[in-house]
Amino acid sequence: MIRLLIVDDSPLMRKLLTDIFAAESDFEVGVARNGPEALAALPVFKPDVITLDIHMPEMDGLACLDRIMVERPCPVVMISSLTAEGADETLEAMALGAVDFVAKPRGPVSIEIEAMTSLLVDKVRAAARARISRATRLTERVRLRTTRPPAPKPRPTRLSQTNKPRVSGGDEGLVLVGTSTGGPAALDVLLGQIPADFPWPIVIAQHMPASFTGALARRLDRFCPLVIEEVTRPTPLIAGHAYIGRGDADLLVTRRNGALAALPAPSAPELHWHPSVDRLVTSAMDHVAPERLIGVLMTGMGADGAKAMTALAGRGGLTIAEAEESAVVWGMPGSLVAMGGADHVVPLDAIAGRLMSLIQP
Template identity: 65%
Template sequence: MTRLLIVDDSPLMRRLLGGIFAAEGDFEIETARNGTEALDKLTAFSPDVVTLDIHMPGMDGLACLDRIMVERPCPVVMVSSLTAEGAAETLEALSLGAVAFVEKPSGPVSIEIERIAADLVATVRAAATARLSRTHRLSERLRKRGERFIAPLARISAPAGRIRRKPHQPSRKGIVLVGSSTGGPPALDALLAPLPADFPWPIVVAQHMPATFTKALAARLDRLCALSVVEVSAPVLLDAGTVYVGRGDADLILVSRPTGVMAMAAPADAAYHWHPSVDRLVSSAMAVAEPESLIGVLMTGMGADGAEAMTRLYGAGGQTIAEAEDSAVVWGMPGALVKAGGAGFVVSLRRIAARLIDLVLTA
């Protein structure tokens, strides 16, 4: 049985969410009305996973999440509204340590909840098995327990840092294709933040998210990175030193034009379950560029999106990197690539940027 703690100030939401998971038959469920009550139940109930509303009276979801990650880290799925404010708060929650988020129904709750039920259950199941970083906010956890935070632990928990060496211009022009899902925003931070502003290839990202969230994600990454980061909402010519984030609720494809290769948002193809689809992105890239000029990076996420297309890319002579199991929050997508024999390299998250630069330098 999976122990699930549902935290929401709405009695109706607690009842509806509890009913969805009770119907699955393999969840043991507790509920909490606010952040303070949730913290009390962390010890008494010891949940395997928590769903956490953001907006609650008293201690809100972000404050509660902050306490959970320091006092008793466990997988947390945020319940978020699809608004600009909700997007910013959700990205903040993901940076604090939340594993994933689910859409909070905006219409008649009892009707809308059924629409998202299947994805909600799948997300919570994946989160319950998620791998939390042992070093995330380690110093705060040690201080909370009254332990001394010694230098060796500080070195372990420190981020990889910005890569200082300047890449020369590779002999071949190319494109980096990145796919990620559950756990993806912090993974994108770790991949992109170390790269120098003059990174010589454009980077195109398919991150499974709604449209409101991808716009906020691109803006956040642009603030964090030396590279320029933009959301693809209209056709745009690919340029070196720029990261192109696919707009949510659509697919991101590459097309060839006389002026060069362009990225554009295309209506979501029902043949693909997740959007923006990594498989569709990689397939479109292979249609406009030689495989040897493409590098695929598949990072944390549930399911197998990207594995089939990147396996074809690898077989055709392209380079592929799969995030290693020891760092992936959910080793579904990169694990599927490895199991299919399509991963040229299997690399822990904090080393992917360095591996990427090595591959570009030798292209």
């Protein structure tokens, strides 16, 4: 049984969430009305996972989360609004160690919550299995470094070293990154270690709502050496920059006037997650020689990106899967490994160093 603690000051939300999870056969549910009650329940109820509202009296969700991660680290899924303020607060929660978030319905909660039930249950189940020891406080550890860290020493991979040669950074090329659950903190670590003079553009598909990806790009841009921006219109791809696809849409690589560009596109209805990693990688292979592409698949539930990156590896491109030991959820990178498409399997804090070692000056 998964022991779930629901923390929300709204009696209606507590009831609706309790009913949703009580209807599942694998959940035992406890409730708390505010932060102090939640902290008191930790040693008694001993939850495997927590859903936590951000806006509560007495102690808000961020303060409660901070205490949880210090006193009894546990996977937490934040319940947040889709407003700009809600996006900033949710990203702050990710930095404090929350595994994932679910956006509150925009309209009447009792009517619209049914539409989000399946996603909510899936996310809480995935969070209950998440590894949080390495994810907790990752961003703070990165930001404590006052100088650029040396490239991490190479670590053994699960797979034998690929025979593919390194590629020249002086020629046209792209790094394609896919991530989902646990992704904001993982991107902070990855991009925080890549220098401003990195020779290739980096294009990122992070599963998120549209109201969150702009806030994510701005947050990363403040703390990382690269210039980081959200793609909201056709955008030329420039070395030393990283580009985050707008949420609730897809992100494509194309050419405009002969130069590489990122293009936002309506989400493909046949695909489950957006921005779609599979669609991003496939579009890049249509416009760039596969041997000039490096795919990086990091933490996230599901398998988005695994199929396209396996195809990329088969056509001569290089691929990196985040190692199970560091991934919050090893669904996406684990699927790439299972398909035989990962040239390198590398812990999160060593991915940047591996990227730089694969691209010749």
